[in-house]
Amino acid sequence: MEEDAVALRPAACRAKGGAPGFKVAILGAAGGIGQPLSMLMKMNPLVSVLHLYDVVNTPGVTADISHMDTGAVVRGFLGAQQLDAALTGMDLVIIPAGLPRKPGMTRDDLFNKNAGIVRILCEGVARCCPDAIVNLISNPVNSTVPIAAEVFKKAGTYNPKRLLGVTTLDVVRANTFVAEVLGVNPRDVNVPVVGGHAGVTILPLLSQVTPPSSFTQEEIKYLTNRIQNGGTEVVEAKAGAGSATLSMAFAAAKFGDACLRAMCGEDGIVECSYVASEVTELPFFATKVRLGRGGAEEILPLGPLNEFERVGLEAAKKELSESIRKGVAFVNK
Ligand SMILES: NC(=O)C1=CN([C@@H]2O[C@H](COP(=O)(O)OP(=O)(O)OC[C@H]3O[C@@H](n4cnc5c(N)ncnc54)[C@H](O)[C@@H]3O)[C@@H](O)[C@H]2O)C=CC1
C-alpha cells in the first residue's frame, strides 16, 4: 500500500498544474537566501509554477517546500545539466546564486567567484527564457548587473527593461532605521535609496522620506552610515557564517511580488532598483523605477537633493563607475 502511494508520480495525478499565474525560477534556491525566498514565493498567490535550481541540495528543499498547501507547483532541478529545464518557459527568474561575504571582505571581493556564476546562469536565461524578467541578487550587484547585460547583448536578447538589480534590502533597512529614529511604524515609512549596492554607492535620500520628515545633522550622519553599512553589520554579527539571508529573502520576495503585480497590469508600482539608466552619466544606476508588464517601464529622476546628498552622489558615482567597468570588461575580455 505504502509502495503504491509512493509510485504514483505527479504526471499520473488527475488535476494538472496549479492556480493560474506566473512561472518563477529561483537560481541558487538551496542557499541561505534561496531557501526562505523559495518558501516566500511558494506563498505568493501570483505564482503558479516554482522552479528551484541549484548545484546542491535541491531535492530536499523541493520536497520540503512542495508540501506547503499553496497553489504553486514546485519542481526541483539539480546541477548544470538541468539548468535549461529549470529555465524553459519562465516569466520571472530570481538569482541569489553565489558566495556570500565573510567578515573583513568587501562585496567586490566576491567578484572573482560570482562573476562566472552569474555569466553561466544568464547565458541559460538567454537560451531558454529570453523574455523573462530577471531579478539579480548575487553580489557585487554593482558589477553583476553589467555582466548580465553584456551576456544578454552577446546573445542578442538584451532588453534593459527586463534586467533589474535587487537593492530592496537597502530600502527595507532604511525604512526600519528611519522609523526607529522617528518612533513610527516602519510600514508607514518609505526612504528612496539610490546609487548602487555597496558602501558609499548606497545613497539614502533622507530629504525625500515619506511621510515628509526632518532630521538633525547628527541623525542624518548616523542614518546614512547605518544604511550604508547594514550588510556589514549582519556579516560581522554572523561572524563567518554568511551575510544577510532572512531579511534579504524578505526583500527579494517583496520586490519579486512587485514585479509580478506589475506584470499582471497593476498600475502605480514604484520600487528602487539598479538598472540601465540615463539619470546620471553612468550606464547603470539605482533610482525609483515604475514597474510594468515589461519590467522597468520608466526610470524616475533623482528629484531634488540637498548638499549632503550631492556630495554623497559624487562619491557613489566614482566607485560605481569602476564597478561597472570591471563587470563589462569581464565579459568582453
Ligand atoms: N542584493 C543584495 O541585497 C544581497 C545580495 N546577497 C548576495 O546573494 C548571494 C547569495 O547569498 P547566500 O544565499 O547567503 O549564499 P549561500 O552560500 O548560502 O547560497 C548560495 C547558493 O548558490 C548556489 N550556487 C553556487 N553556484 C551556483 C551555480 N553555478 N548555479 C546555481 N547555484 C549556485 C550554492 O550552491 C548555494 O546554495 C551572495 O552573493 C550574497 O553576497 C546577499 C544579501 C543581500
Ligand SMILES: O=C([O-])CC(=O)C(=O)O
Ligand atoms: O553585505 C553583504 O555582503 C550582503 C549584502 O549585500 C547585504 O546584506 O546588503
